[in-house]
Amino acid sequence: MSKVTINIDGKEVQAESGQTVLDTALANGIYIPHLCHHPELKPRGVCRLCLMEMADGELITACRMPVIAGMVVKTKTKKVDKAIRPTVELLIAYHHDTCRGCPAIGKCELQTVMSHLKIDRKRVRRLRPPPAKKPLDKMNSSFDYDPNRCVLCGVCINTCEDIHGVSLLYYVGRGHETKVAFYGDEKKCESCLECLARCPVGGLMLKKPVEVRH
Ligand code: SF4
Ligand code: SF4
16 A cells, blocks of 8 residues: 555645545544544444535545545634534533443543533533433343433444444434334344444443342
8 A cells, every 4th residue: 555645734644545534634643523433334424523624615524535645634624613513512412411320431432522622511501402311222131222322423333234244223213313223133133242332422331230139
């Protein structure tokens, strides 16, 4: 593979040809917000948070854009901010209002995005709809799904497809009722837990071991 040089936010960096701009940026210590990206999965560009501004002003997702020698991209412009900030604010407004008990505490990608964008928590509180906590979904005998914490990034769905080689998880429902669920025969799930391992937030969690009293 040959090397190419590109410019991200004013910094010249080297990349392998064929590598995406997002992977190149992350490998060079330049953070670009993302939720649906995982290095082991095919890029889908679903969350639309890794937008970058090209030299001609066009906005393009960095996770799906391969590097081109000499390209100049900017990820921290007003135009990018205007495009991604409302998405993040709404995601947080519809997210669980406390991190207490979350399995992703300390490694939550949503927290990383929030702190990168310096999200105004007071503003988000005003956007928050009246509390209507959705019940936990008992997915199967190994794990549960929390629709209050899921950011609908699709990483679990794509993990099952790309890593495990089957398509057992899908989006179901519409609008605010959209969630992830088994579609079809959930007994085909082998509880490999690859989907849990890649969830960027606390959407999926291991079942608590049942306490046996003697
Ligand atoms: S545990 Fe494995 S097989 Fe089951 S849904 Fe998740 S990725 Fe698919
Ligand atoms: S459960 Fe996790 S990985 Fe799956 S869509 Fe929700 S946030 Fe993404």
